[in-house]
Amino acid sequence: MSEVKSCAIFNGHELKDIPVINPGDWFGKTWLVEIGGSYWPLFLIVEADTIQDAIDELAGNEKYGHNIIVSEDDLADYDAETCNYGPSGQVIDLDHLMIHGAEGTETPFPCRYFGDGLPKDGMNPTKFCYRD
Structure with missing residues (x-):
């Protein structure tokens, strides 16, 4: 399956094409992570059990972890x-x-997953089971 993306409503605004970190690995427990510090924040959906677990998943993510890891x-x-x-x-x-x-x-944080092989109208993260 290709990269899983998400969409959600946040403070009355529709967010689309949000990358999902760790899809299918924690029973659909999704968190909206917002990384600020610029003109437009980076939004990510992270599937994890707790807020601390979401931070750990982000820090360990090869593609997005650099946003919070301090450079040497x-x-x-x-x-x-x-x-x-x-x-x-x-x-x-x-x-x-x-x-x-x-x-x-x-x-x-309620959202829907989208991607190749998923229904056109998306899927509830609690129903998603990631398989290679």
Whole structure:
């Protein structure tokens, strides 16, 4: 299957073609991750059990993790005792990160998945099962 994308309503605005990280790996528990710091934020849907798990999935993602992982050139600007760390011990910067969704619900941030092989009108993430 090709890359899974999502669409959702956020504060009354329709978001389309949102990349999905970790589709099908946590029973459809989706979170909307917003990475700011520019004119237009980057939105991602991350499937994970908790907010912390969503941060870990993002930090470990090959394509999008660089948005929160601190580059080696900038590590001196971070205090090793108070900074945040990703799942592989990398320093991560969460200053421009927001995560939207309701803890303790089946689908913390409701959305629909789209992609090759999925129904034209999309699929509820709780029904999606990723297979290579």
